[in-house]
Amino acid sequence: MDALGTAFGLVFDPYVLAVILGSAAFGLFVGAIPGLTATMATALLVPVTFFMEPVPAIAAIVTATAMAIFSGDIPGCLLRIPGTPASAAYVDEAHAMTRAGRAEAALGTGLLFSVIGGLMGTVVLVLAAPTLADWALSFSSFEYFWLVVLGLSCAVFISAGSALKGLVSLLIGLLLATVGLNNPAGQPRFTFGSIDLMAGIDFIPAMIGLFAVSEVLRAVAAGAPKADVPKGAVTGVFRGQGAVLKRYRGGALRGGALGTLIGALPGAGADIAAWIAYAVSKKSSREPQRFGTGHPEGIAEAASANNAAVSGAWIPALVFGIPGDSITAIVIGVLYVKGMNPGPTIFIHNPQLIYAVFLTFFLANLALLPLGWVAIKSAKQILRVPPNVLMPVILVFCMVGAFAITNSVFGIAIALALGVLGFLMEENGFPVAPTILGLVLGPMLEQNFITSMIKADGDPLAFFERPIAAGLGVVTLAVWLIPLIVLALRSRSPAREPQPSEPR
Amino acid sequence: MRINDAFLGGAILILGILVVWWSSSFPAIPGQDYGAATFPVAIGWGLIVTAAAMIVTGVRQGVRAGLAIDGWARSPLAWARVGAVIVLVLCYVLFSDRLGFLAASTILLLALMLMLRVPVIPAFVVSLAATLVIHQAFAGFLRVPLPIGSLPLLGL
Numbered sequence: 001m002d003a004l005g006t007a008f009g010l011v012f013d014p015y016v017l018a019v020i021l022g023s024a025a026f027g028l029f030v031g032a033i034p035g036l037t038a039t040m041a042t043a044l045l046v047p048v049t050f051f052m053e054p055v056p057a058i059a060a061i062v063t064a065t066a067m068a069i070f071s072g073d074i075p076g077c078l079l080r081i082p083g084t085p086a087s088a089a090y091v092d093e094a095h096a097m098t099r100a101g102r103a104e105a106a107l108g109t110g111l112l113f114s115v116i117g118g119l120m121g122t123v124v125l126v127l128a129a130p131t132l133a134d135w136a137l138s139f140s141s142f143e144y145f146w147l148v149v150l151g152l153s154c155a156v157f158i159s160a161g162s163a164l165k166g167l168v169s170l171l172i173g174l175l176l177a178t179v180g181l182n183n184p185a186g187q188p189r190f191t192f193g194s195i196d197l198m199a200g201i202d203f204i205p206a207m208i209g210l211f212a213v214s215e216v217l218r219a220v221a222a223g224a225p226k227a228d229v230p231k232g233a234v235t236g237v238f239r240g241q242g243a244v245l246k247r248y249r250g251g252a253l254r255g256g257a258l259g260t261l262i263g264a265l266p267g268a269g270a271d272i273a274a275w276i277a278y279a280v281s282k283k284s285s286r287e288p289q290r291f292g293t294g295h296p297e298g299i300a301e302a303a304s305a306n307n308a309a310v311s312g313a314w315i316p317a318l319v320f321g322i323p324g325d326s327i328t329a330i331v332i333g334v335l336y337v338k339g340m341n342p343g344p345t346i347f348i349h350n351p352q353l354i355y356a357v358f359l360t361f362f363l364a365n366l367a368l369l370p371l372g373w374v375a376i377k378s379a380k381q382i383l384r385v386p387p388n389v390l391m392p393v394i395l396v397f398c399m400v401g402a403f404a405i406t407n408s409v410f411g412i413a414i415a416l417a418l419g420v421l422g423f424l425m426e427e428n429g430f431p432v433a434p435t436i437l438g439l440v441l442g443p444m445l446e447q448n449f450i451t452s453m454i455k456a457d458g459d460p461l462a463f464f465e466r467p468i469a470a471g472l473g474v475v476t477l478a479v480w481l482i483p484l485i486v487l488a489l490r491s492r493s494p495a496r497e498p499q500p501s502e503p504r
Numbered sequence: 505m506r507i508n509d510a511f512l513g514g515a516i517l518i519l520g521i522l523v524v525w526w527s528s529s530f531p532a533i534p535g536q537d538y539g540a541a542t543f544p545v546a547i548g549w550g551l552i553v554t555a556a557a558m559i560v561t562g563v564r565q566g567v568r569a570g571l572a573i574d575g576w577a578r579s580p581l582a583w584a585r586v587g588a589v590i591v592l593v594l595c596y597v598l599f600s601d602r603l604g605f606l607a608a609s610t611i612l613l614l615a616l617m618l619m620l621r622v623p624v625i626p627a628f629v630v631s632l633a634a635t636l637v638i639h640q641a642f643a644g645f646l647r648v649p650l651p652i653g654s655l656p657l658l659g660l
Contacts, residue, residue, distance in 0.1 A: 051646045185533045185540035220585045221576040388620035392613045393634045404648040409597045416593045446543040
């Protein structure tokens with residue numbers, strides 16, 4: 001328990017608490033602006049955290065993401081534009097409540113159940129992570145190889161849109177990860193003779209490009225239109241929420257559990273958790289006909305699920321170094337920069353840091369209640385910030401952030417190139433999250449693959465010789481084969497449904 | 505703007521072939537069968553296979569719908585705006601060293617805001633203020649060596 005005491009000292013430090021407050025305000029603001037996502041909040045924060053100690057750096061990211069995922073509900077409710085993709089699942093429901101004059105009830109439900117979901121996810125994280133880490137200590141390169149492949153496969157098959165495009169996105173990320181000298185043979189690859197590229201494509205400018213610059217380009221293409229903010233103040237946010245809580249406590253628990261689980265699956269994050277939780281809530285509700293007409297039940301469950309997913313995603317990230325979503329993909333990069341290499345040994349060597357992360361999660365989710373209330377109160381002011389002023393400022397922020405990592409304009413060039421790439425990919429229905437997962441996990445995958453191949457002397461069966469490796473291998477192969485079999489069966493049946501147009 | 509899967513697949517196919525061809529020449533770890541080439545060659549083959557599948561689905565959708573231009577992509581102005589952002593950032597990459605951060609960032613912000621139809625005076629005030637705040641945050645608090653510039657008047 002000595003480590004726990006140290007952790008308390010690390011977190012309850014005036015500087016760290018100030019960082020938490022600042023990043024909370026930042027996260028609430030970014031989440032509430034349509035078009036700026038929680039991932040983007042993280043991307044913009046990372047260059048700043050680069051200069052901090054590990055604990056405040058992690059605290060800043062944890063707080064900002066928890067806040068941003070909630071505050072994405074605000075424009076969803078008031079304008080019918082989700083502030084972050086995680087709020088998209090119940091945006092119609094929340095807006096229907098606003099039209100019925102119950103905006104405050106919708107936002108209050110969203111806030112309260114976000115806090116509950118976030119806390120549930122945190123409890124599971126605290127309980128599950130150390131146990132899993134204990135078990136993971138015996139893993140060899142074979143297990144890690146399969147874990148990485150499984151994680152990446154989930155990212156391809158769970159991500160929104162077509163699995164084929166997800167796979168292309170992943171392969172592009174893996175390809176970008178091979179650039180430079182950092183490979184088992186120490187050979188320069190794809191450097192085009194450039195000294196800057198010898199060091200590889202740094203992941204911080206890359207993710208600033210993929211998640212922030214691409215959003216700026218999209219907004220600029222659309223001409224940065226203004227949103228119509230409805231008139232009238234939102235009052236009485238917490239009025240009547242006790243009854244809602246009592247009525248839908250079962251749904252909140254189920255949403256929290258589902259969200260944590262989906263968050264912990266690599267590649268699936270808060271947005272997918274919210275969609276699934278909303279659907280489950282509707283299916284098992286006693287009054288499904290009221291869904292879509294301004295009924296809080298689905299909001300309660302889905303708001304709980306998306307915040308739980310934020311915490312759940314940290315389980316595989318901390319234990320195996322495998323991100324649960326694109327936010328934790330960024331976090332893993334930050335952990336490496338801070339010398340806290342994620343993996344089971346961090347629980348042995350640096351338990352105080354792990355406890356500090358847990359404490360921050362509790363603190364951030366508890367602080368969400370009062371700070372979220374402030375955000376709801378000031379929602380109209382936040383939504384009035386004109387995008388045609390905001391987007392250029394964000395672009396400069398991106399550029400300075402990309403520059404700050406290596407103090408070279410090369411970082412800005414990378415951010416721009418990947419920003420254009422991300423923009424074109426999203427325009428054509430390619431999910432971007434697998435690219436960043438590939439970029440972060442590429443070196444780990446290659447290292448474990450080459451080590452395992454050398455150990456096995458090229459015999460693929462060696463990948464199945466150890467029991468856990470075999471289990472993981474079989475699951476991975478199933479993830480690949482089941483969709484293929486389903487596809488084959490479907491194309492054999494004569495009555496083929498017309499090709500649905502892919503969702504944007 | 506949506507390009508037909510068949511065309512995208514074609515582009516990815518070429519990329520895959522180039523990757524396989526180029527990385528085949530990477531040397532192995534001495535004394536081993538595996539090395540620098542193993543992984544990129546596998547990625548290249550992955551790209552080739554997925555590209556082939558995309559071409560098949562694209563052809564099934566009908567190649568006539570080669571390029572679906574919808575939404576913002578119909579407006580030449582939107583294209584110009586996106587192009588302008590890219591050019592402006594490239595100019596910053598090339599010239600910020602000489603102009604210095606304060607001048608380069610103010611010019612970039614002002615140009616973007618005027619392009620997005622922010623009125624001139626607010627655009628100028630916000631550009632200058634945002635530049636000063638970002639400069640203070642990164643050069644002041646975080647000690648990032650933002651370029652000072654080498655032009656005598658602008659090197660504040």
